[in-house]
Amino acid sequence: MLIYALRRILMAIPVMGVVALVIFGLLYITPGDPAMVIAGDQATPDEIARIRVSLGLDQPAYIRFGTWLWQVMQGDLGTSIFSNQPVALMIDQRLQPTLSLLILAVLLSIGIGVPFGVAAAWKRGKAIDHALAIFTTAGFSIPAFVAGYALAFIFASTLHWLPVQGFTPISEGFWPFLRSLILPAVTLSLVYAAVIARVTRAAMLDVLSQDYIRTAHAKGVRPYMILFRHALKNAAVPVVTIIGIGVATLFGATVVTENVFAIPGLGRLTVDAITHRDYPIIQGVVLLSSATYVVVNLTVDILYTLVDPRISY
């Protein structure tokens, strides 16, 4: 078990290495001078030279990669071209809204997706199963920002139940904080909950068709006991996997959703960085989100061995 955990952690290192290489290598894939692209059309030669030095493009690529990797491992994500502040500090300042939003969205998605999927598998072919099919297809067909505007239009602009835009920090009270996050979190949950529900349904159908479930029915075990004690426990592995994998999608959707709801988080930081052509910030956010994704999935994989005694390595 310990050896498996260690091996799994060692396996994550090359993946993170590739991530770093890709993010770093992006600067070199374009045919032209990346410093000129990043500086934009109206840049003076001085500005271009400054960007070239700050991105290290004046040095050979391998030296630059080595220095950059060394700095990153020490928590130094470089300096913003636009504001001259350390990127790590700027990210740190924007972390609270994004993290709150992500956690709320994950909880909401699991809360909607798992019961919905279980119910659809239990009542296969009935109304609730069809409702799930409609919900998942809609979830995949409505991009996050479209759903965000639709929700804001209905619940904020028209009904005035919730604030249209903005974020209230938790230090100003829990209820205002929660109110400002409900719509964005629901927006993020639509796709994520759809994926979780679909996988839950498939995993439950798989388990429910097995012999020991039929035996439990024959013994006269109460249906909800079969559903939750016998079936759901055994369907958990694929469900937990998809929850881990979905974190990447969720991260991406946050960028757009924060923009719709004017939430000052990492997504806003990224979009502002695009406007200011501030590549080090984009690099930092991409690196951080990928690292989070790798760590979450690593944790999920290791947790299996604790939860499921059948898995042994």
Next chain:
Amino acid sequence: MSEQVDATIKPIIGGIAWSTMTKGARNPSRLVKFFRRHPEIAWGGLLLMIVTLLSIFAPLLGTVDPRALSTGNRLKAPSPEHWFGTDMLGRDLYSRVLYGGRISLSIGVSAAALSAFFGTAFGLLSAFGALLDGVIMRIMDGIMSIPAILLAIALMAVAGASIENVVFAVTIVEAPRVARLIRGVVLSLRDQPYVEAAIAAGSSMPKIILRHLLPGIVGPLIVQATFVWATAMILEAALSFIGAGTPPSIPSWGNIMSDGKALWQVKPFLIFIPAAFLSVTLLAVNLLGDGLRDLLDPRMSKRG
């Protein structure tokens, strides 16, 4: 610009529509039977055909130049004169949405085709190259660990805004997912007795791939490419929406929504009309993908 898009989209979409129609004409009753058995393909295909025809024949459908400014006509609500109203620069939204379909659909189709091509190439290479397998799959794992839209944003930031770069960004994001799928399918097919028999009989590698493996790959590949098509259109819209996609002067659905976002509370139609077109198209492509999966890839069928 629009001629250029025309040249890319017409042969592809036209070809699909043409072959469907001729098949229908030759044997209508069989087609009806097929559609009744696969309603998702019928509905998805129908919706997609409507949206595609609307964009291809945009010039004949009472549109004006989608970029023509008209300062006296700013922010007009939908009316008989301007079916979908006008935006803050007085441009006719109906014309913009119809012409925008050309951009969004062709970006989706091109990205899906390129991802399918490169994904298949790398998937095959990985399944057959013992040494390469580890390297290729680690690289694919690495790329897939980066949230798709963030990778695309980073790419667009260094590559600059253009339609080609959006297609390129989506391909880099999606090709690894296709490669992983193809590798899995090939590995499972390779252990089938008929492939082992072909190997034992001394067939050459290219012949084994072409005659014995490709037919097994085509089904899952088409299904996956359909979903890449949908993802590509979402990515294009999201990238353009946050200002990192198609150049703002080109009316793609993402850009039209991006233009409307400043005023959406006062003039919601600026966002919701292009959004409706995008969502209906995505719905069509997703339905088509689900239907094709049931048809071509019984192992992956959600009705398992």
